[in-house]
Amino acid sequence: QPRHCGCHWTPLHLDVVVPLLEPALARAEAAGMRPETGIRETAWGRLVTTADPSDHRRCPLPFTGDGHDGIARAPA
Template sequence: MINIDVPHLDEATAFYTEAFGLRVGRRFGDQVVELLGGEAPIYLLLKKEGSQAAGHDVRVYSRHWTPVHCDVVVDDIEAALARAVAAGAAQEDRIRSTRWGRIVQIADPFGNGWCLLQFVGRGYDEIANPD
């Protein structure tokens, strides 16, 4: 499962359902919304900006770098990108083509980085090392 801290639960729910075609599963009070329809469930966790995060960090919701990001695999990258941008995502680069497929980087309205991937041919098997 994937947990994503957000400053506004209703805005985040609207973004993720519209941008990625997810649907609301369960609600846990007014602090957590479960989103279904992807490879793993996503839990949106209401956390105020400036509140204590990991270590000595505080939460910020401007664009930030993290060594962890999520990829959304799509059938049509142009349509998926248009849907995400219409829902409030920022496109951060052009769509790039590779041997395994196509990729574009986006950021959600809360500063989290995502990639949209469209596999072609055999996907990652196009570049996998032989056994």
């Protein structure tokens, strides 16, 4: 189902910095998270969006290159 936010709740979204993406994704799936996207490659890292049964998002994210500074400089 498409994501929707009613006025009575706000979903949570967390980016979680991890050393390696694939093992972190495997642990997330074993804990009940479901992937919502494939693995995405960016100039500053790799990530995948996952959701828990309550529809809260967590993105395991190993930084590469300039890490967080690369996000701050990325064009909008």
